Amino acid sequence: MLLHHFDTDYIILLLSTLLILGVITTKFSTRLGVPSLVLFIMLGMIMGSDILDIIYFDNPNIAQLIGVLALIVILFEGGLQTKWSSIKKVAYPSLSLATLGVLLTTTIVALAAKYILGMDWLVAFLLGSIVGSTDAAAVFAALSGKNVKQKLASTLEAESGTNDPMAVFLTLSFIQLITMEESNVALLIGSFFWQMGIGLVIGFILGKIGSNSINKISLDSSGLYPVFALAFAILTYGLTAMVNASGLLAVYVAALVIGNKELTYRHSILRFNEGFAWMMQILMFVILGLLVFPSQLWDWTLIWKGFLVAFILIFIARPIAVYLSLTFFKFTNKEKLFIAWAGLRGAVPIVLATFPMISNVENSQVIFNYVFFIVLSSALIQGSSIVYLANKLKLTGPNKTTPPxxxxxxxxxxxxxxxxxxxxxxxxxxxxxxxxxxxxxxxxxxxxxxxxxxxxxxxxxxxxxxxxxxxxxxxxxxxxxxxxxxxxxxxxxxxx
Missing domain, CATH: 3.30.70.1450 (Regulator of K+ conductance, C-terminal domain)
Structure with missing residues (x-):
C-alpha cells in the first residue's frame, strides 16, 4: 500500500513537472524560432532512461492511447475555430491532397526506403504510409495567428484534418499484408471508402446533435458546457471507431459543424479547448519523446540514411504530390510551392509508427526510429521557415481580425x-x-x-x-x- 501510494504521488509530481517544463518550453520555442513540438520531444528524450534516467517508458500501447486522445482534442479545437465559409472554397483541392497526395507521397517515400534503406517492398510501403500524411497538430500550431493568405491556410488546415483516413488505411493495410498470409485486396479498398464515408456521416450527425444539445440544455454551471462539448468529440471518435470507420475524420467534421453554429457559452468552449489542446500536445510529444531511446539513434548509418529519406520526402515527394494533386485547381506556382513546404509531419506519423510495434512487425523499432528522424527533420527544416517563406513569396494578407x-x-x-x-x-x-x-x-x-x-x-x-x-x-x-x-x-x- 505504501509503495502504491508512493508510485501514485511520484507519477503526479512527474506529470506536473512535465507540464510546467512544457509550458516554459513554448517561450524558448518562440524566441528560437523552433517549433514547440521539437522541444517537447527533446524534453521527453532528456527525461528518459538514456539520459537523465528519470522516467523509463517503452509501452507503445499507452503511447498510442495518449496520442489518439491528444489528436481528438487537437482536431476538435482546430475544427471549432475553422470557418466553413473558408473551408468549402477549398474542399476539392484539400480532398485531392488528402487522398491522391498521400498516395503519391507514400509511393515515392517507399521507393526511397527500398533502395536507400534496403527494406522489403511491403515494409518500404509501410514506412511510406506512416509518413504520408501531414499532421493537424503541427499545421494548426504553425499557422495559428499567422497572416498567411486565407485560401492557403484553409487548404492546409482542411488537408491535415482530413488526410488521416488515407494514412491509417494504408498503414493498417500494409501491416495486414505483412503479418497475414492471405489478404483480400478488394476488401482493403472497400474498407477505405467505408472509413471515409461513414466517418463523414457520423461526424456530421453527431455535430448536429452536439450543437443542438449544447444550446438547448440548461446546466447549473457555465464550466460544464466546455466539458459537454468535448465529451461529444470523444463520443464521436468512439462510436465511429467502433464501426471501423475513421474516428479522427469524424471528430474534425463534428467540430466544423459545432464551431459554425451559434453556441451558448461559445467563448468558454473555445478557450477551454484551446488550453486543453495545448496540455494534450505537450503530454503527447513528451510521451513520444520518452518512447525514443537516443542510444539506439547514435548509429551513423541510421542517421545519414534517415536524413536522406527525410530530404527526399521534403524536397521531392511532397512537392511532386502537391503539384500533381493540384493540377486541375487554380493555384499559382508560388502557392503550390508554399503548400508543399508547409506539409509538416508531426504527431500522426509517430502515433502510426506505434501500430507496427503493437502488431509485432519485424524491425518495428527500426521503423519507429526512421519515422522519428523524418518527423524531426520536417519540424526543424519546414516548421521553422513557414512564415519566412510566406513573406518571401508575398503570400501574406492583412493581419487577422478578431471576430466578435x-x-x-x-x-x-x-x-x-x-x-x-x-x-x-x-x-x-x-x-x-x-x-x-x-x-x-x-x-x-x-x-x-x-x-x-x-x-x-x-x-x-x-x-x-x-x-x-x-x-x-x-x-x-x-x-x-x-x-x-x-x-x-x-x-x-x-x-x-
Missing amino acids: HTLELVSIGKANAEMIEYHVEEANQLIGQTMKNLELPKNVLVNAIIRNEALITPSGETSILKGDILYILSDKKSVKELKHKLNEYVDRSIAH
Missing part, C-alpha cells in the same frame, strides 16, 4: 443577456461614428470602451476610433442580429 465573441459573465449567466466583445480594426465603417448615431438593434447597449489600455465610459458624443474594443450588452434574442450588423460594417468597407 461572447463574454459569458458569471453575473449574467442565468439572465437573458450576453456581453459581446468587439474589436474595431481598420476597414470598419464604425470608425468615426458617435454612440448616438450607431444603428444597433433594440435592447443593445455599448457599456464600455477599452482604448489604449484605458477604460472609457461612453456617452452619446463619444466617437469610435480604430483599435477600440467595445463591450456591448445585449439580450440573447438580439445577439444574432447584433453580430450580423457588426459584420455588415466590416463587409461593406472591405467591398469598397
